[in-house]
Amino acid sequence: MPTLERSNPLPLYYQLKEVLKQQIHAGHLAPHTAIPSEPELVAQYHVSRATVRQALTELVHEGLLYRQHGRGTFVCEPRVQQRTLSELTSLTDELRQRGKRPGGLLFISELVRGSQTVREQLRLTDEEQVVRLERLRTADDAPIAYEIDYLPYPRAGSVYQRAQETAEGSLYSVMATEGLSPSIAEHSLKGDLPSAREAELLRISPETAGLRLASTVFDDTGSPIEYTEAFYPGSLYDFRLTLRMAR
Amino acid sequence: MPTLERSNPLPLYYQLKEVLKQQIHAGHLAPHTAIPSEPELVAQYHVSRATVRQALTELVHEGLLYRQHGRGTFVCEPRVQQRTLSELTSLTDELRQRGKRPGGLLFISELVRGSQTVREQLRLTDEEQVVRLERLRTADDAPIAYEIDYLPYPRAGSVYQRAQETAEGSLYSVMATEGLSPSIAEHSLKGDLPSAREAELLRISPETAGLRLASTVFDDTGSPIEYTEAFYPGSLYDFRLTLRMAR
C-alpha cells in the first residue's frame, strides 16, 4: 500500500485522490465493489476523516466513485469513469484521446471590429477590436472542421502575435500561456448545411449535413475570453459528451 | 439578515446555500462583488467554518461563486449562473425554461428484442427484452423532435404499463417514480439528414439538416437505464449547453 508523504508539497487529500485513482484504473478496485470505509482509510493513511472525505467527495464529483448512505463507497462503471464528467475538452485533446493526430491550417489572422453578435458575446466597448482567426482543423491530416475564433484584442493581443502556433495545436494552450484560462463555456448546437466556402474547404458536397456550433468561453470570473463559430460535417466527426444530471 | 434554524431538518450548510442563492438571485449581491469572508459568515450565522466552506464549495461547483486565494469569494456573472453547470436537462424542463409548452405524441409502445446496438448499450442478457417507445415531441404543439427510447424491460416494466403518460410529459418523471434515477449520460452528436419517416412526421423537407443524438443514460451506480436515438431539425430547435472546463 502506498503511503502519503507529508514532505510532499502536494496536499494530503490530493495525494490520496491520486492513489485511489491509480488503484481504480489499474483494476485493483473493480466496478461496483466497495473501497475501504472512511475510518479504514483514516487508519491506513494516517490522516483525519475530513481529509479522507475531501478526497472522496472530489472523486465522486469526477464520476469515479459513488456513495450509498449506510452501505459504503463504491467504484463507478468504467464507461462513466472514462472521462471527467462534463468537461469542456479542447478538440485537440479529444482527438488525441481517440488516437488521432490533431492539426490544422490557419487561413486568416486579422484584427477587425467584429459583427454585432461577436461584440455582444465578448462584451466589448465601441473602440475595442477583436482578433479573428479562420482555421481548418484536421485529424490525421484529413479536414474535420471549419472554425472561426474571435478573441477580445485588449486581453488577447499576444495571441494575435503568435497566431501561427494556433494552427498546429490548441488555441487554448496558447491562450493559457497568456493568462487567459478557459473555465466555463456556453454552447449552442444545431444541425445545418455547409456554406459554399465550408463545403469547398472541407471537401464535402453542399448537401452533406453537419453540426453548427457557436460557443462563448469564459474565465472563472465569468468574463468572456473567446467566441467561436464552427461547422463539423456529420460524415467526418461526432461530438461525445458525458453529463451529470442536475440535483 | 435571515437566520439558520437548528430545528429545521435541513442541514445547516444547505440552509446557508439557499440563503446565499436567494441573495444572489435577488440582486443583493452583484456580479464580481465579494460576498462576506468565511470568518464573517461564521460570525453572522453562528456556524463553524467547515459548515461555511461546505456551502461555499458547493456553490462554486454550481457556478454561482468563484474563489480567489488571498482575495475573497465573489459572485459569478449572471450568464454563467443561469443554469446549474453541466446539467443534463430533460427536454421537457428545457422547453419550460424557454417559455414553451412541452408535449408529445406516442406512436408505438412495444416489447422487442432490440438491435445489437441497443442490447449492448443496455447491457442485456440474451433473454431480456426492451421497452421501445416511439415519440414525436412538440413545443407549443409544433413538432420539434422525433425520438425512440429503449428501456431495459427487467427494470422498467412498469414504465411500459404507463407508457401513455410519457407522451404528454417527461419520460424521466415516470422513470423516477419507478426508482430509475438518471444520474449521468453519454451523448453522441452529429449533423445528419432526416430519414423519410422523420421528414414526414416532422413536416420538413428531406433536405433539411438536423442534429442526430444518441444517448445512454445511467443511474448513479453506472448501470444503464435508457438508450435514446433522436433527430432534431436545425430549423426547429437548437441545443444549449453550459460546461465547465476539466481541472
Added chain:
DNA sequence: CAGTGGTCTAGACCACTTC
C-alpha cells in the same frame, strides 16, 4: 502587516443499512 482562502486535526452525534 492584516485579511483572505487552503489544508488539516481530533473529536462528536446522527441517519441509514445490514445482520
Added chain:
DNA sequence: AAGTGGTCTAGACCACTGG
C-alpha cells in the same frame, strides 16, 4: 448492535493578496 456515510464543531497552521 455494529458499521457505514452525513453533518458539525473548535480549533490550528499555511500560502497568497493587498496596502
